[in-house]
Each structure stands twice: as structure tokens, then as C-alpha cells.
Amino acid sequence: MRDWVRRGDESPVEKVPLGSIRDSHSPRKAKLNEYHAGVLAQSPLPLPPIVIHRSSMRVIDGVHRLRATGLRGEDTIAATFFDGSDAEAFALAVHLNVTHGLPLTLSERKAAAQKIVEQHPHWSDRSIGLIAGVSNKTVGKLRGCATGEVAQLGPRLGRDGRARPVNPLAGRRRAAEFLSSNPRASLREIARSAGVSVTTARDVRRRIDDGESPLPDALVKSSRRRENPPVGFGEITAAETTMPPVVRGPDLLQRLRNDPSVRSSERGRTLLRLLSTVVVAISACNEFAEAVPNHCSGTIAEIARKNARAWQDIADKFDTA
Template identity: 40%
Template sequence: MSIVESPALGPVRLLRIADVKPADSPRTGGQVAEYVRLLAEANTELPPIIVDRATMRVIDGMHRLRAAVVRGSQTIEARLFDGSPFEVFVFALRANVENGLPLSLADRSAAAERIVCWRPEWSDRAIASVTGLASGTVAAIRARVGKAEGPTRVGLDGKSRPMSSAEGRRAACEFVVNNPNASLRAIAKAAGISVGTARDVREGLRRGEDPLLPKQRAALENDSGSAALPVPSSRPVEEQRATVDALRNDPSLRYSIVGRMLLRLLDTHAIGSREWLRLADAVPIHYAEMVSEAAHECAGAWRQFAGQLQRRHKMAAAQES
């Protein structure tokens, strides 16, 4: 069930106003006197208020309650709500955001801060949908109060998923390699991801693609420091060239356009550490940063290419066994 889905409420009943207590309202400034006056002077029946059954505190409808008092009423129509204190607060918040007098930005921000502290596992989007704020605003509030999301987060649909979708996609990749005939539901359950993401990972692996999205791969490389200047191969340059020569003898590579492109790229990079140093020294100092960024991009592309080949090899080996 969605975490923001409206719960079932009890039937409408008459409550004595003397038995009803003030709300723990997300409206930090209290009731607006002018709005109470307008409601009291209205010639229409006001909607029932919502009251917490456990505490008899008003969840939604304090302005209507005050208006009833101004009118001199002894009773008021109400519906009872059953839930935890947190559920009560969230319901009151949603009711104030969606109906009646809108909450101020300060009220909604304060409410988001309370939810972040109560439920840090809730995603920014989930909290934003409850408070009427932008998800970026919620993220800023989370950073300010120092309540980071945990390893899993609860989304709008109420389902728990890994905080990093990259981790889920990586886990799905490993599961598919070890269980090539597994269903999409089995993959999704094992990796803690959606069926749609499981399908995307599996189809990508069949095409030899990286299971991580480009932004996820870039973030992973930045976090791990793997975007440092590439280190030349430790193998002697003669062995590197011998590998290229062996590949060049394969007709499937030598006589195809893509194959010849690959051979040219491998041949270009089959140089020793001394040549790499000479290349670095030849770069004008005012272009050093620009060339460094280009080298990082090339190194990242080669790492992704190597990963694709390794996954294809593992999948082929798993299918043969």
C-alpha cells in the first residue's frame, strides 16, 4: 500500500465539543482568527472534523472546531481515526496540504524536518508528496538535520528498495550471471529492485552492456577514485603487441569494419611506460588539464568496454555449464 494512501475513517458521529482536545497541528502559528470568523458566518454545513480516537485530539479541523464554538454549538460532526502518533501527524499534514487553509512554507518545512527525523528511510520524493514541497527542498532539509537515508528507502508506493539503485542493478547482474534462466520476478526479488529494472538489466547484459547507468558509473568512479590517471599495463610491450598480432590473424576481426577499428585502437595503446611519459611531457602545460580530462574519459570508456566483455564471457560460460 502507498505510504501516502488515505486510511479508512470511521462513520460520521456527533461529539461533544467539550470532549475534543486541541490538535498537535503542523500549523505552527495556530489558528487564523479571520478564517475562523468566515467559517462561523458561513450559512453552509461544514465538513466533519477528524479526531484521533486514542487521544480525542483534533487531527484535521481546528478552524471548524473554533467556528462551531463561535456559533455557540455544543456538538460537532466528526470522524474517528485509528493510528500511531506518526500516522496521525502525517494524516493531519496531508489534510492541511490538500484541503482548507494552506500551510505556509515554514509550516511545511518544519513538518518535513519532523518526518525526516521520524522516518529517515522515507525517500525525498515520498516526504515531498506528503508535505507539498519539492524533493530538492526535502533533500536540503535532510542534509541540514543530518539524517541521511539508510541502505534502503521507502518510496511513494510503500515498497522498500536499496538506497543506491546502482547496488541493486549490480546485484541483479550477478544474479543473472549465476542464474541465467531466472524469471524477472526472481531477479527483482533477489536484488531488491523493480521488475522493470530487472528487465532492463537482463536485456542490457544480453547486449553486452554495462548494467549501471552512465551517471551511476561516473559516480562510482568518482567515489572510488578510479578516475585517476590510467596506469600503463605491467606486461612488457612485446607481449601487448603479440596479443594484438594474434587478434589480427582472426578473420572475423580483420575483415570487418568494427573489428579493424578495435585492432587499430589496441595497437595504438600497446606502448610502454616510457612512451606514456614522453607523451605526458609533450603536452603543453596550458593544455594539461584539458588533455587530462580527455584521458579520464578514454580510460572510463576502456573500463566499461572491459567490463562488458567480462560479463559476456561469464554469461557464455554459465550457459555452457
């Protein structure tokens, strides 16, 4: 947003015919206040340039200045142009209308914030709150009404331009799954594929190499303590906080991890990584069972049955070894 405003300030001011300008991106319920426009028209001072969305010729900022110019009997108006999508133009219109001019009401700011959440679900609550002039908690509540589960689980873009995962457990699971198929992948490749930081990718690889779960106990316990998280802040479901069998005491997989003959070879460690990530993948798939469309359930069930038969063949092979 700062970059958009800066580019607007640096853009050349042009004289634009009033007849070529269309409706506005204004977040106001009543887009024009005739009294305010009349006050501006009576001012002897030149009005600041308005901002126009180039592709649609709609006003982003300056509806009242546009009307005042018409009341003055002028045919052109000073304007700068913004190049971007309609969604970006609306977000910029909200920001500019919040920071100056006729103030937006609270209901207008909330409505604007909800629309921005729908159009930019990857933006953080704090970023949207600053743009729309509402608190990040308000945006969180609106997000729960505006977006679906997939958008809630994705990374969010913060004010500094860096993407951060809403759900760190899910990111670690994706990293573990990627490692199972790409054991020789670099840390940057793991981080890019799973949507996590390089530091997290390094920790996931170290834990799996050491025969540990990719999900640290402290992180799982911290997620469990969030009994009533604010809506929209990446809620942790019961399935998400349930620790997979790999970290539930001395189970069969733990027995393999504790065997030096397995952990001392590269092939043994690769086998541990594969078995660990399979358990993690099963746990992750269970989380999305209720979110799968009905017409896809049969296909997923058949995939699961085929994999079950493949695992049975592996079990038979090891039983006879």
C-alpha cells in the first residue's frame, strides 16, 4: 500500500475531461455528499488532484472534488492515474478515504474491510485493519464470516511484505511430506514447496533425521492451549492439535528409531523419514475429511484403499523375509 501511494505521489498530474470519468471505487454507502461538494466548490483554492483507475476510468479518490469541479463549471480536472486490478483499486480507495477527506463511518469501514478480506484473503489482519481504519481483531471476526477453510489455512502477507503461515503445524507437515518424496532436496526447495521459512525446513529435516516427529511438543501443546482463538487467526482444529502416533510414547515406529542399526545408515534414516511422513500425511488427510466435496469422496476412498493394499503387500513381503 505504501508503494502504491508513493507511486501515485510520483505520477505526473494530467488534465482529464470530466466526461471521460466514470463511477467511483468509493467505499461509502452514499458516494456523494452534496453539501461537502458545495463547500469545496466555493473554496478559492485549487483542489488537489484526484486519483483515477486507468483501466476503468473510475475515481479511486476525489469524488467530492470531481463534483466540486463540475459545480465550478470547469470541463477538466487535475488527476493522477493508478495502474492495477479492480481489487487493488478498491483497497487503495479505502486507504485514501480513511486517511483524509470526509471521514468514513464505522459501518463503512467494516464493510470495506470485509470486502478486502474477500478479495485479498492472504493479507494479514493487521495490514487490512490499517488500510480500512479498524482493529485487527475486527478484521479477524470479519474474516471468519468472509472466507472459507482453504483461505484460513494459507499463509498471510504481513505489513513488511513477508508471507507467514497461519498454521505452523500444517506447514511443518507439508515440509515433512515433501521430504519423504524428495529426501535430497535443498532447504530452500523444502521451504518454497511447504510455504515455511528455511529455518523451519532445517529443523524439520533435523528432527526427521534424528528419528523425531517434525512437530515439536511445545508447538503442539501451545496449539492445544488456544481454546478460544479469535476467529480468522488460523484456528487450530481438534484434529490439528491431536498428536500423531509418532510422538505417543514407545510405539512400533519409535522402536525402529531407537535401533542403532537402522539409524546408523543412510538407507535406514531414509526409511525412517518415509515412515514418519506417512503417519504425518495420514493425520493431515484426516483433517480435511469433512471438507472434501461429496462427489470426490468415492475417488479419495478408492485411493486410500489402493494404498492400503500396497501397504499390505509390503507387510507380506517383510513377514516372509
